[in-house]
Amino acid sequence: MISRSALRASRGAGRKALALVPLVIGLSLAFAPNAMAACCSVKSGGSPNANSIHSLYDIIFVIAVLVFLTVTGFVVYSVWAFRASKHPVAAQIHGNTRLELGLTAGAFVILVVIAVATFIKLPGIINPPNSDAGAASVLSASLTAPNPPNGNKLTICVTGRQFIWRYTYGADCNKAAWADKLPYSYQEMVVPSGETVDLVIQSSDVIHSWWVPALGGKVDAVPGFTTYAWFKALHANELYHGQCAQLCGRQHAFMTALVKVVTPSQYEAWLKEQATVIGQQNDQVAELRQDLIKQGYLTPSGIF
Amino acid sequence: MSTTDQALRPVPQVLAHEVHKPRETNQWLDWVLTTDHKKIGIMYLVLTFVFFLLGGVEALLMRSQLAVPNNTLISGEHYNELLTLHGTTMIFLFVVPVMAGFGNYFVPLMIGARDMAFPRLNALSFWLLLMGGIVFYASLFWHPPEAGWWSYPPLSSIQYSPSGGQDAWIFLIHLTGISSLVGAINFYVTIVNMRAPGMSWGRMPLFVWSILIYAVLLIIALPVVAAAVTMLLTDRHFGTHWFDPTNHGSPVLWENLFWFFGHPEVYIMILPGFGMISEVLPVFSRKPIFGYKAIAASTIVIAFLATLVWAHHLFTAPMPIVVLGFFMLSSFLIGIPTGVKIFNWTATLWRGSLVMTTSLYWAIGFIIIFLIGGITGIFLAVFPVDWQLNDTYFVVAHFHYVLMGGAVFTIMAGTYYWYPKMTGRLCDERLGKASFWVTFIGFNLTFFVQHALGLSGMPRRIYTYQPGMGWSTYNLISSIGSYILALGILMSMYNFAVSYKKGKISGPDPWKGNTLEWFTTSPPPVNNFDSVPRVRSVEPMRDIRLEVEAQTGVLQKTGGSEQFTRV
Numbered sequence: 001m002i003s004r005s006a007l008r009a010s011r012g013a014g015r016k017a018l019a020l021v022p023l024v025i026g027l028s029l030a031f032a033p034n035a036m037a038a039c040c041s042v043k044s045g046g047s048p049n050a051n052s053i054h055s056l057y058d059i060i061f062v063i064a065v066l067v068f069l070t071v072t073g074f075v076v077y078s079v080w081a082f083r084a085s086k087h088p089v090a091a092q093i094h095g096n097t098r099l100e101l102g103l104t105a106g107a108f109v110i111l112v113v114i115a116v117a118t119f120i121k122l123p124g125i126i127n128p129p130n131s132d133a134g135a136a137s138v139l140s141a142s143l144t145a146p147n148p149p150n151g152n153k154l155t156i157c158v159t160g161r162q163f164i165w166r167y168t169y170g171a172d173c174n175k176a177a178w179a180d181k182l183p184y185s186y187q188e189m190v191v192p193s194g195e196t197v198d199l200v201i202q203s204s205d206v207i208h209s210w211w212v213p214a215l216g217g218k219v220d221a222v223p224g225f226t227t228y229a230w231f232k233a234l235h236a237n238e239l240y241h242g243q244c245a246q247l248c249g250r251q252h253a254f255m256t257a258l259v260k261v262v263t264p265s266q267y268e269a270w271l272k273e274q275a276t277v278i279g280q281q282n283d284q285v286a287e288l289r290q291d292l293i294k295q296g297y298l299t300p301s302g303i304f
Numbered sequence: 305m306s307t308t309d310q311a312l313r314p315v316p317q318v319l320a321h322e323v324h325k326p327r328e329t330n331q332w333l334d335w336v337l338t339t340d341h342k343k344i345g346i347m348y349l350v351l352t353f354v355f356f357l358l359g360g361v362e363a364l365l366m367r368s369q370l371a372v373p374n375n376t377l378i379s380g381e382h383y384n385e386l387l388t389l390h391g392t393t394m395i396f397l398f399v400v401p402v403m404a405g406f407g408n409y410f411v412p413l414m415i416g417a418r419d420m421a422f423p424r425l426n427a428l429s430f431w432l433l434l435m436g437g438i439v440f441y442a443s444l445f446w447h448p449p450e451a452g453w454w455s456y457p458p459l460s461s462i463q464y465s466p467s468g469g470q471d472a473w474i475f476l477i478h479l480t481g482i483s484s485l486v487g488a489i490n491f492y493v494t495i496v497n498m499r500a501p502g503m504s505w506g507r508m509p510l511f512v513w514s515i516l517i518y519a520v521l522l523i524i525a526l527p528v529v530a531a532a533v534t535m536l537l538t539d540r541h542f543g544t545h546w547f548d549p550t551n552h553g554s555p556v557l558w559e560n561l562f563w564f565f566g567h568p569e570v571y572i573m574i575l576p577g578f579g580m581i582s583e584v585l586p587v588f589s590r591k592p593i594f595g596y597k598a599i600a601a602s603t604i605v606i607a608f609l610a611t612l613v614w615a616h617h618l619f620t621a622p623m624p625i626v627v628l629g630f631f632m633l634s635s636f637l638i639g640i641p642t643g644v645k646i647f648n649w650t651a652t653l654w655r656g657s658l659v660m661t662t663s664l665y666w667a668i669g670f671i672i673i674f675l676i677g678g679i680t681g682i683f684l685a686v687f688p689v690d691w692q693l694n695d696t697y698f699v700v701a702h703f704h705y706v707l708m709g710g711a712v713f714t715i716m717a718g719t720y721y722w723y724p725k726m727t728g729r730l731c732d733e734r735l736g737k738a739s740f741w742v743t744f745i746g747f748n749l750t751f752f753v754q755h756a757l758g759l760s761g762m763p764r765r766i767y768t769y770q771p772g773m774g775w776s777t778y779n780l781i782s783s784i785g786s787y788i789l790a791l792g793i794l795m796s797m798y799n800f801a802v803s804y805k806k807g808k809i810s811g812p813d814p815w816k817g818n819t820l821e822w823f824t825t826s827p828p829p830v831n832n833f834d835s836v837p838r839v840r841s842v843e844p845m846r847d848i849r850l851e852v853e854a855q856t857g858v859l860q861k862t863g864g865s866e867q868f869t870r871v
Contacts, residue, residue, distance in 0.1 A: 078653035090657035217691020224549025245695040250380035253766035
């Protein structure tokens with residue numbers, strides 16, 4: 001049993017503790033930006049759309065923390081103050097229509113604020129900006145290919161299959177990839193900085209989901225559909241990690257993606273080299289095929 | 305504080321008696337052949353709690369695999385099987401049917417009826433559920449399904465999932481679906497037709513309201529998933545191409561059909577829990593529920609909106625922006641009636657006289673946990689933010705806060721509240737409270753850090769990960785938390801098992817409840833009631849106590865803390 005004076009003292013301490021609450025909230029809000037970057041916000045920094053999503057997230061986060069603290073405060077206070085031992089007679093209240101309507105309106109206003117914030121941020125997330133001067137960019141779940149205002153963009157086709165991503169570089173990559181002998185790479189995508197990159201996303205087997213967190217949101221790669229995304233890498237000499245986000249089979253965990261950002265001139269050089277390497281290897285395969293046909297292991301139409 | 309003393313006090317009330325001595329037969333045959341809603345309810349509860357433990361073991365295996373990077377405890381194949389089993393078990397074999405179990409036992413009692421409207425259909429519901437469970441779990445002996453509880457084609461098609469496990473999953477959906485559908489029709493007919501004299505819609509207990517809406521949502525949603533899985537079955541075996549992209553079929557069609565069922569399913573799972581909380585809070589606050597009409601109305605509004613938000617599961621799928629905008633706003637709207645409920649529950653506590661029973665602990669824990677789940681839901685409803693968060697551990701954290709809070713915590717609150725009615729004995733309150741704290745701490749350790757995991761880029765459903773991604777510490781904390789969580793749940797299961805024989809005798813009305821189930825003996829006789837009182841308010845038992853008080857001049861223990869004397 002606690003003595004009465006001790007009880008009074010603890011109540012006094014409780015009031016003081018209650019007075020500390022606004023201080024704690026204020027301090028935590030002041031330090032929030034630093035702490036949030038570490039653990040509590042979405043990844044960003046690689047591309048303007050990712051940055052816009054990040055700032056939108058932060059707006060919602062602040063509102064969410066305030067709502068949580070308010071409601072939890074009421075619940076915790078009720079449990080503390082209205083225990084039967086402290087508060088033996090319950091007030092027989094049946095309701096309060098005006099309060100009810102007021103709080104409903106309050107909730108509605110909060111949601112309107114978030115909706116407005118979303119629609120203000122939305123253009124910066126779905127519409128790609130122009131590429132930097134002397135350069136060419138693209139992430140959103142739009143059905144139509146995103147286009148920067150001046151139309152200068154680099155198109156890369158992203159094809160998902162169990163359990164690797166294939167990238168084909170160049171315009172019309174999803175139509176003329178083989179005929180035009182466009183350069184391609186697997187798993188690691190190389191892109192120039194400062195250019196708006198338009199991603200044309202497809203899948204050749206099951207549903208995958210393209211996602212590089214620092215470069216913006218994810219977009220599903222659905223067989224039979226073409227989806228689009230964009231990004232504009234802000235910094236050269238960066239390597240961004242991404243991963244397939246939709247369960248695609250037993251090795252889903254290993255369907256990773258890397259995006260290597262280089263300067264535009266390095267990109268040109270890499271593209272040329274990649275084309276050369278692919279050409280050489282194609283020649284080697286053709287040679288091997290001829291050998292196999294000569295030795296009778298393979299028919300001229302390519303059947304074993 | 306002891307809550308058991310009052311059991312010994314005289315409770316002046318009209319009690320029901322056994323109409324006849326039950327015939328002596330084989331005990332087990334009585335259970336198999338029974339059409340008594342209470343026995344069926346008990347069978348539902350026991351069976352679903354078994355599935356709950358199975359689903360929990362599957363979850364622990366997954367958390368063990370993810371505790372450290374590059375773990376080789378479980379292969380990718382088995383991990384996918386486990387995540388499919390876990391999700392499917394928890395949804396189709398635990399949460400949905402456990403609510404049917406509570407509904408079965410308590411809806412007739414709360415509305416003053418002697419049984420459900422169709423007792424034999426009721427038995428059919430239960431046995432179909434058991435069949436579904438057997439068909440599904442039998443696949444363990446061959447090859448369990450690996451395409452997830454959402455089973456998106458083409459991964460679930462014959463080409464990528466050739467094993468019969470996927471077909472076992474389809475039959476599970478069919479069997480549990482028919483079980484729930486038959487049960488839902490039964491609930492609807494019972495509630496509409498069999499209420500006690502005087503129990504108008506405005507005097508119906510809020511739990512009964514929530515089961516009514518649960519039934520309506522099941523009737524709306526289940527035929528859609530039944531059609532979808534039948535289409536998947538014919539795709540797999542009879543050469544149709546509904547979802548086959550190589551023959552002009554559309555995987556996105558499946559996504560829409562599945563989530564048109566799947567999102568109402570979320571509310572099917574949590575609305576009855578909301579109902580239980582709306583029963584538990586006023587009883588232990590010694591106060592009428594705050595805003596009865598608002599809570600009942602918000603249940604209806606949630607049900608209506610629940611059918612208009614499904615595509616927020618498809619924000620990353622090929623869909624035009626205008627559709628995404630619509631589903632963002634509709635998902636926002638559903639936050640309003642949910643907020644109304646949270647507000648009314650908080651206001652019910654406000655200026656009450658809180659009797660801190662185990663049941664109330666779980667109910668208050670539910671409010672906090674569900675609040676977090678509701679708030680993170682707003683993040684996910686904002687589609688550009690969802691593009692970052694969808695299919696990450698943030699979503700895993702979100703829906704476990706919603707479903708563990710909205711279903712498991714409410715089920716615990718309900719079980720501790722109604723256990724005396726079902727068994728005639730009280731649970732151990734101290735063990736119950738200890739179980740609550742262990743579960744609450746373990747739950748938050750497990751799932752709170754998963755928000756951070758998702759934000760730092762860890763996708764769902766991966767069976768392992770590399771070190772150096774910034775995920776290792778969070779994963780270890782989460783895995784340790786899951787074991788604490790499991791311990792907490794086991795403590796309650798042990799409590800329920802032991803109290804069945806050893807708990808203190810509860811008497812008919814240990815909590816001084818408000819609703820009619822407390823009018824009869826614990827456990828109730830086969831016929832439930834000898835006579836059903838005329839209902840004049842939402843709290844008929846309170847009225848009866850006041851009436852007895854007026855007629856006898858003996859003060860009835862109705863409110864305040866006096867009946868829960870401090871030890």
